[in-house]
Amino acid sequence: MSKVKGRDAKSAPIGLREKSRRETLGRIRAAAVELLAERGYDQMTTREVAERAEVGEATLFRYVNSKQQLLLLVVGDKMDEHIDTIIGEDTRTAKGGPADAGSFLQRIHGLYKARADFYLGDPENVTSYVQNAFVAGSDLGAKNIAQGDRVIERVALIIREGQALGHLLASVDAQVVAQNCQGIYVHEILRRSVRGFSHESLEERVRARLDAQLLPLVRP
Structure with a gap:
């Protein structure tokens, strides 16, 4: 392992330039968090973020190249943490729970209940995050x-575990069902405003459609 003045390179002090870079990025991120909460993605501007972070707009664009990347920086990072959490919770549930058909379906419902709760924490900006992912060339x-894909793989894993134990139909493609489950969640977010649904109804709407996918998997 390389050394820096007798110490591991890993523990070497951060240089002034890197420290300044991190501090500036931290201010930009904090400004974006505040403005997304206050104004939402559609109304927020990069100029406002730069002013709140006390940097020039040209400096801002050395750290992020678009407003979309600000959304990625804030909501995308939170989404990563959220998915880490729900996968960890499912792993713990799998170790301690009963092994019957209902338990496998409930684990999938648990994942999407947690996803609905995450959405309810910031519905407008999560919706913008999902919508912008479908824009051609989106960051x-x-x-x-x-x-x-991480959520899809977890749902597919749960289904395969149930199939291996004989509780769920082995003839069904677990990957396709998992993709359908994820598609339901995304679709219900995107159609909420068009249909006039409340934010709070997301979990109920997703659960009903998941049941239509999952209940036929249970072996008679």
């Missing part, structure tokens, strides 16, 4: 898809 697209 958010790759990250959002990777996050969705």
Whole structure:
């Protein structure tokens, strides 16, 4: 391992330039968090973020190249943490819970209840995050898809575990069902405003559609 003045490079002090960079990025992130909460993604401007962070707009664009990347910086990072949490919670549930058909379906419902709770914490900005992932050339697209894929893989894993134990139909493609479950969640977020649904109804709407996917998997 390389050394820096007798100490591991890993523990070497941060240089002044890097310290300044991190502090500036921290101010930009904090400003974006505040303005997203106050004004929402659609109304917030990069100029406002720069002013709140006490940097020039040209400096702001050395750290992020678009307003979309500000959304990625704030909501995208929170989404990563959220998915880490729900996967960890499901892992603990799997170790301590009963092994019957209902328990596997409940684990999937638990994942999407937690996802609905995350949405309710910041519905307008989470909606903007999901919407912008579908814009051609979006900065958010790759990250959002990777996050969705993590949830899909977890749901597919749960289904395969149930199939292996004989509780769920083995003839069903677990990956396709998991993709459908994720598609339901995204669709219900995107159609809320068009249909005039309340934010609070997301969990109920998702659960009803998940049941239509999952209940037929239970072996008679």
